Amino acid sequence: MDRREVAALPIASVHAALGSAPDGLDAAEAARRLREAGPNALPRRRRRPALRRAVAQIAHPMALLLWAAGALALVSRMPQLAWAVFLVIALNGVFGFWQERRAERALEALEALVPARARVARGGHLLEVDAREVVVGDVLALEEGDRVPADARLVEAALFRLDVSLLTGESLPVDRDPRPRAGELAAAALPCLAPAGATVAAGRARAVVFATGAATELGRVARLATASPRAPSTLELQVGGVVRLVTGIAVAMGVGVFALLRLLGAGLAESLLFAIGILAANVPEGLLPTITVTLAANVQRMARRRVLVSRLSAVETLGAVDVLCTDKTGTLTRNALEVRALWTPDGGEAAPAAAREPGPARRLLAAGALANDARRTGGVSSGDPLDRALLEAAAAAGLDPGRLRAGCPRLGEAPFDPRRKRMTAVVRAGPPLGAPGQAPCLAVTKGALAAVLERCDRVLAGGAARPLDGAGRHRIAAAHDAAAARGLRLVALAVREGGEELAGLPPERLEAGLAFAGLIGLEDPPREGVEAALEACRRAGITVTMVTGDHPLTACALAREVGLWGAGWRAVDGPELEALPDGDLDALLAGGRGLVFARVAPEQKLRLVHAYQRLGHVVAVTGDGVNDAPALHAAHVGVAMGRSGTDVARAAADVVILDDDLSTIVAAIEEGRATLANVRKFLAYVLTSNVPEIAPFLAMVALRVPPALGILQILAIDLGTDLLPALALGAEPPEPGAMDVPPRARTGKLLDAGLLARAYAFLGVAEAAACLVAFFAAWRAAGYGLAELRAVAPALLAHAAPAPLAALQRQATSAAFAAIVCCQVGNLLACRSERLPVARLGLPRGRLLRWGVAVELAILAAIVYLPPLQALFGTAPLPAAAWPWLALCPVAMVLLDDARKAAARLAYGAASSTSRASFG
DSSP: OOHHHHHHSOGGGHHHHTTOOTTOBOHHHHHHHHHHHOOSSOOOOOOOOHHHHHHHHTSSHHHHHHHHHHHHHHHTTOHHHHHHHHHHHHHHHHHHHHHHTOOOOHHHHHHHTSOSEEEEEETTEEEEEEGGGOOTTOEEEEETTOBOOSEEEEEEEEEEEEEOHHHHOOSSOEEOOOSOOOSOOOGGGOTTEEOTTOEEEEEEEEEEEEEOGGGSHHHHHHHHHHHSOOOOOHHHHHHHHHHHHHHHHHHHHHHHHHHHHHHTTOOHHHHHHHHHHHHHHHSOTTHHHHHHHHHHHHHHHHHTTTEEESSTTHHHHHTTOOEEEEOSTTTTBOSSOEEEEEEETTTEEEOGGGGGSSSHHHHHHHHHHHSOOOEEETTEEESOHHHHHHHHHHHHTTOOHHHHHHHSOEEEEEEEETTTTEEEEEEEOOTTTOOTTSOSEEEEEEEOHHHHHTTEEEEEETTEEEEOOHHHHHHHHHHHHHHHHTTOEEEEEEEEEEOGGGGGSOHHHHTSSEEEEEEEEEEOOBOTTHHHHHHHHHHTTOEEEEEOSSOHHHHHHHHHHTTOOOTTOEEEEHHHHHHSOHHHHHHHHTTOOOEEEESOOHHHHHHHHHHHHHTTOOEEEEEOSGGGHHHHHHSSEEEEETTTOOHHHHHHOSEEETTOOHHHHHHHHHHHHHHHHHHHHHHHHHHHTHHHHHHHHHHHHHHOOOOSSOHHHHHHIIIIITHHHHHHHHTOOOOTTTTSSOOOOTTSOSSOHHHHIIIIIIIHHHHHHHHHHHHHHHHHHTTOOHHHHHHHHHHHHTTOSOHHHHHHHHHHHHHHHHHHHHHHHHHHHHTTOSSSOHHHHOSOSOHHHHHHHHHHHHHHHHHHHOHHHHHHHTOOOOOTTHHHHHHHHHHHHHHHHHHHHHHHHHHHHHHHHHHHHHHO
16 A cells, blocks of 8 residues: 555544554564564665675776786796786775775665664554564554654644654654645655654654555665666766776787787797886876875865765866755755744834844744743753744843743643644743733734634734734735745744633633734744855856755745845746656756756655756755755765764765855865866876886887886886875865866866877977987997997897896996986976966975975985895996986976977967957
8 A cells, every 4th residue: 555545544444454453463463564574674785795896996907908917927937027017906906996995874874764663552562662673554652752663654643743854855843643635645745644764843643654664755765865876977987088098008009019029020028028018118007096095185185174075086076066956954054943033013024133122022032932842951942943943032132031931930831733733821921021910821822824813803012902903914914925935934923811710721712812913934044155155156167056845935035045046047846847858857957047946855856966967967966864865876976964964965975064064065176176187187297107118118129229128117117206296296286266167078088189198299208218318328328339239139138148238238227217207307397287387386385296206216216226126126326427417307397398388378379369350
């Protein structure tokens, strides 16, 4: 039986329809149903076993290429090289596995909303059982503070109110009663149902369970949150493209060199050696761990800005966000009601500050504080949110709630009833409500305007009760409608004078002949800084769309207040959104109009996310409740509120804002944009060294000379000297103006033609030239020209050369190795910006970059001069005369790249001038 059928059942038929009885199920029947249906728990999402996830980290294209290179090294009897390559694979795998290891905590957090224990009637006795043992047909006993363990149909209720904000986004508890209802779908919206996960805010009830576990409304949200695959981040897509491109280049060059050598008559072992060298030189072994560590470093910097990131790649995706779907309650607002306006018949509308002075506004707030069940202890209020807000407003106006209640003690009450939609407290009259000569007691009624006004025949004006005529009623209704149009929630108050006999009257007689006292307008106010944050989003080219479960009037009023609403904006409610076909929805979202979506269900919010993604947008979603979890999970970046957010929202999100401040999201987006720029910087730096690493093998094939670099020296560059400087580039702070330009296109390539040309065709060629010049210069200093080198090359390649000749080869390769490392120092400085010259950038601001240069040079010195490392890497000490020449390498690289940047700026300026002239 579905929830619509259950909600439509007459109260007398509920037990029979669900196979239950007023005294509950007997123990045997409950045990049988538990065996058949299973425990009342949300199903866990099946995840790939850890072993499969680990294998995936060492079986991607780049890893497979390295496995092949290691196997070839073993076949070629070079175990040291093979184990070095296998170590690289292991390091990459560990980093990748750690990154993917982020636990899928959404279901566990959802399960935490189901209470550990529940009170059920079994065989006529009220028992406390494990919530997992609740079955369909169980009769629940619910009281204030309880969390509902399963979807249930109310059969009895006394002043019963539920907090369903985690499921709907409504900031106020809602009334519930057992009367049958029909026509609505969601359990959270049907007044006769109590959905799993809701909290009892007031009253008592008995209810019969009709759905447990995955069949509950909470289970439906869980399925939405986990059924949709998480969209891959832009960085994951881009790095995948980089890996495929680099792998393709490496394989093509390795196979080509191998085939060429075999055609030239080289032996199989020699050809394999050269092919492995080409593969090792082309594969940037440190790329994946460098990206991972760089993102982790940026995450730490974001944490200092009150942003926690649970998925590393989401950092960069933030920089590409162009649509932000933001929740209202708890995200744009504080999720705490505040009194914003007071209206009295003789004073009109006034701000709460007016209640600090004696007069009708102060008396109105005093009445609201007396007809009130909230408690205030130590300056902190507890109880119903609306009552808390009234109590806080009275305290802010100087009306001490404790003294007020002591001076006007409660003598009797007619508690709030959802059918009457009002409550009344009978108090002894005292200041500021009573005065000498007036009646000793006062009945203060509080409730919805229609429910209170229908019981009024007088109105308080000028300090006295006067007859209430039609014009007066119209004036009160107009004031109510005007405040409601601004998004305020209105509560009406009325009073009745009398003696102590008022305390003994039934509600219908007590709430008769009332004098209307006024209206109090409440609002869930916007968070501080929201308006500035939304303006920053607009400057950055980010479309902001409000998506809330609240009323359209409330949502639009808030949008106007924070500057989100503008000309041409449109509000769409849940039923209208539900009726829109996908094509019409796409046209609406693509129309360029500002949008506010109200009364939106979780699956509708998820549909909006998918629609924006279908249109090619990079979508970020903010939220704090269970109802936000599906959209948070499906968005490119889910942003949860850390302070007011639920565990469900935080677990489903990629980013958690610790201070619940929308401006912190703007800071996170700025960091994301900086991350993309930094990834491009270190890509240019890392890929540049591939060319001088390949050049020695190309020269060896073309000139028939010994290789200018050893394979382990190549690995020493990629995994040793280059790693820390690359990380330093990845940690560079955002450049000025990063948030004053539109976000980059998601389809834009991380490794585009311009970056490839700069790294391979310009900076790389310059480093390759320096490498070969240093190599041949070392041989020339020993008296060996090109012809002599060709003559000794076979012996050197066969490892059969005399010791002095082998020593000369080690010194020459050391010179080539040192030239590349020194050039990389200049390349590091040049890569700090794609546009600005080094002189404009000034000295590096981060200590990591300075340490990167120092460590790079220290590793170079250690490999060249320490005997153990000389033996491992095949190096030899360089003469002192070589270092002045090597010191020119960084300067030359900086000057060359500055000249290229200047030429690019001139070309851009000329193109702009031509464009302006053609349109002049």
